Amino acid sequence: MSVLDKLIAVSLPIVPKPIVRVFAGPYIAGETLDDQIRVIEKLNGEGLMVASSILGELVTRREESEEAVRDYKNALDAIHARKLDSNIHIKPTHLGLKLDKEFCYDNICTILEHAKSKGNFVRMDMEDSPTIDDTLDLYFRVKQDFDNFGCVIQARMRRSLEDVRRLAKARANVRLCKGVYLEPRERAYTDPRIIQDNYAMLLQELLSAGCYVGIATHDEVLIWNAYRLIDKLGLERHQYEFQMLHGVERELRGIIRDAGHRLRVAVPYGPSWYPYSVRRLRKNPAIAGYVLKAMFK
Ligand SMILES: Cc1cc2nc3c(=O)[nH]c(=O)nc-3n(C[C@H](O)[C@H](O)[C@H](O)COP(=O)(O)OP(=O)(O)OC[C@H]3O[C@@H](n4cnc5c(N)ncnc54)[C@H](O)[C@@H]3O)c2cc1C
Structure with a gap:
């Protein structure tokens, strides 16, 4: 972590909300479903697909997860009614993973059932390392009943090759990313070159096994490797997709399209943007550096 990153991390609690909003701004559609729909329509108009998500994680009350389930169902209804090209992605700790695993399982199944009735797809994000075992257990369990379900693997994690081999056997639909959480060295690679090489190796394992992969990165070296x-x-374009975050590397996403x-843009929305952004920036202050760089560009 650079000195600037450390400074950002320690000073976050005193940074005024409007300034945090500047950092969060490029990444989120807004606070409401209407804001989200406007952004999906715009991106679809540019020939891009969308992955919609509602901001929220690590809930401490069941009601928060129940509200998330209702909001996701409403989002799926709106996407279906307007014939938009957007699937959704969910976070296990938003749906109660830390409260009660069975409760979380039921919430995920409710969303999947609704998505299935609308002909849509749901992906479950991967959060920090203490949640990986539970998240993958949930994934394999839910997948027995739903084929419109995908998961995420983080190339940063030392365990990921083993996880990928399990997923490859199950022909899972996997999003591959580097991993946004800064993890301890005993669990995660910390050298960026190793993370890159591991990403390339995991992608090869998944694609060679016939898995559908969401290639989620803005790293042009990895994008080149994916092209290769x-x-x-000899893959057809319907066998994979590239994925990027809203507000990041717009020029590169146009080049790929x-x-x-095919390229999907991940767009979150919701009123919880402030706690979410602060946690994100605190966990990985390098993100603030990226935003500053992008603003000056
Ligand atoms: C669609 C999608 C879904 C994701 N889902 C998950 C998930 O479920 N779990 C998880 O742990 N992580 C997830 N991530 C985050 C991911 O793990 C990385 O943290 C993030 O994508 C940055 O890694 P990178 O591969 O782009 O490479 P980096 O080397 O980090 O970035 C390459 C370049 O992209 C630009 N860039 C990257 N990130 C940003 C940013 N935030 N703001 C501005 N510029 C940026 C910079 O110019 C940077 O130099 C997801 C990412 C994407 C694109």
Whole structure:
């Protein structure tokens, strides 16, 4: 962590809300479903697919998860009614993973049932390392009843090759990312070059096994490597997709789309943007550096 990153992390609690909003601004659609729908329509109009999510994590009351389930159902209804090209992604700790695993399982199944009735797809995000075992257990359990369900693997984690081999056997639909949480060295690679190489290796395992992969990265070296693999394996464009975060590397996403690949933009919304952004920036202050760089660009 650089000195600037450390400074950002310790000073966050005293940073006024409007300034945190500046950092969060490029990444979120707004506070309401209407804001989200406007952004989906715009991105769809540019030939991009969307992954919608509602901001929230680590809830401490069941009512918060129940509200999230209602909000996700409303979002799925709105997407369906307007014939928009957006699936959704959910966070296990938003749906009660830390409160009660059975409760979380039921919430996920309720959302999946609703998504299935609307012909839509749900992906479950991967959060920090203490939640990985439970998240993958939930994934394999829910997947027995729902084929419209995907998960996420983080290339940063030392365990990911083993997890990927299990998922490859199950022909899972996997989003591959580097991993946003800064993890202890005994669990995660910390050298960026190793994370890159691990990403490339995991992608090869998944694509070679015939898994549908959401290639989620803004790292052009990894995107180049994905192009190489797609070409080598002779994949059709419906067998994978690229994924990026809203507000990040717009130029690169246009380049990928114009090269004929499908690209999905992850767009979160909801009133909980402030606690979410503060936790994110505190966990990984490098994000603030990215935003500053992008603003000056
Ligand atoms: C669609 C999607 C879903 C994701 N889901 C998860 C998940 O479920 N679990 C999880 O742990 N992580 C998730 N992530 C985050 C991911 O793990 C990385 O933290 C993030 O994508 C940055 O890694 P990178 O591969 O882009 O490489 P980096 O080397 O981190 O970034 C490459 C370049 O992209 C730009 N960039 C990257 N991130 C940002 C940013 N936030 N703001 C501005 N510029 C930026 C910078 O120019 C940077 O130099 C997701 C990412 C995407 C795109």
